[in-house]
Amino acid sequence: MTDGKGLFITATGTDVGKTYVTALIVKKLREAGHSAGYYKAALSGVEKTAAGFRAGDAGYVADVAGIAEEETGNFVSYVYEKAVSPHLAAQLEGNPVKMAVVMAAYQQALARYDYVTMEGSGGIVCPLRYDDDAQLLLEDVITALGLSALVVADAGLGTINATVLTVDYMKRRGIPVKGIILNRYDAADAVMRDNKKMVEILTRVPVIACVKKDEAAIAIDAATLAGLYG
Ligand SMILES: Nc1ncnc2c1ncn2[C@@H]1O[C@H](COP(=O)(O)OP(=O)(O)O)[C@@H](O)[C@H]1O
Ligand SMILES: [Mg+2]
Known part of the structure; x- marks a missing residue:
């Protein structure tokens, strides 16, 4: 059964705050009593230890959102040690991303949770696999899973x-962009206030929330958030 609904989280680049914001989103949904989980197809730059690999993005989200560690086993399908794009990491380390594996894992997440937040890798243009046997871009996965997205x-x-370049690229690829979240926002900064206004004008996509530095909750109500899924 695949009863749940999904939402994809991308960003204007790597380290912009996908994981940080995703954690606050999943936390908010769970605090409102929803069944909410997390999924990421490919995670690069993870240190492997004798005990397995360090939990990375999935572990961070689980910690913040209050998901038990035992639940996180299928939260990430592919883990690479090198902090490079998954396609290059797989060329160096083996184990290239397979669409069928990602599809199955995502369906499994939907069967388990009502709201599945899927975090991308890098920005919107991210090759997941590029070898003689297959070429797979992140956007192919988003499209195949039928997901809408937040930036x-x-x-x-x-x-x-x-932001304008990212949203324009997504629109051209037919990926619905439901909203933008500005991270490390400081309302006292006139440049940031202007950025919020100009980004909305130029993308015609609403800024649905602004997250401050070290903020522990996202300022959007759980019902509005839940309405973005599916
Ligand atoms: N609003 C924020 N306040 C404090 N630290 C943040 C904030 N957003 C991101 N960070 C930190 O910046 C780093 C990169 O963020 P992360 O969410 O991992 O980016 P991404 O998932 O897009 O690569 C992490 O160390 C994260 O904890
Ligand atoms: Mg991340």
């Missing part, structure tokens, strides 16, 4: 360009 963008300088 996390840094609130500061440079974000108008990065």
Whole structure:
């Protein structure tokens, strides 16, 4: 059974705050009593230890959102040690991403949770696999899973360009963008306030929330958030 609904989280680049924001989203849904989980197809830059691999993005989200560690086993399908794009990591380490594996894992997540937040890798243009046997881009997965998306963008300088380019690319690929979240936002900063306004004007996508530095809750109500899924 695949009863749950999904939402994809991308960003204007790597380290912009996908995991941080995803954790707050999953936390908010769970605090409102929803069954909410997490999924990520490919995670790069994870240290492998004798005990397995360090939990990385999935572990962080589980910690913040209060998901027991035993539940996180299928939260990530592919883990690579090198902190490079999954396609390159697989060329170096083996174990390339297979669409069928990602599809099955995602369906499994939908069967288990009502709300599955899927975090991307890097920004929106991210090759997951590129070898003689198959070429798979992140957007192919988003499209195959039929997901709508949120874009996390840094609130500061440079974000108008990065956000407009990202949203435009997604629209051209037929991926619905439900909202933008500005991360590391400071309402006292006039540049950031202007960025919020200009990003909305130029993308015609609403900024649905602004997340401050070290913020422990996202300022959007759980019902609105839940309405973005599916
Ligand atoms: N609002 C924030 N306040 C404090 N630290 C943040 C915030 N957003 C992101 N970070 C930190 O910045 C780093 C990169 O964020 P992360 O969410 O991992 O990015 P991504 O998942 O897009 O690669 C992490 O160490 C994270 O904890
Ligand atoms: Mg991340």
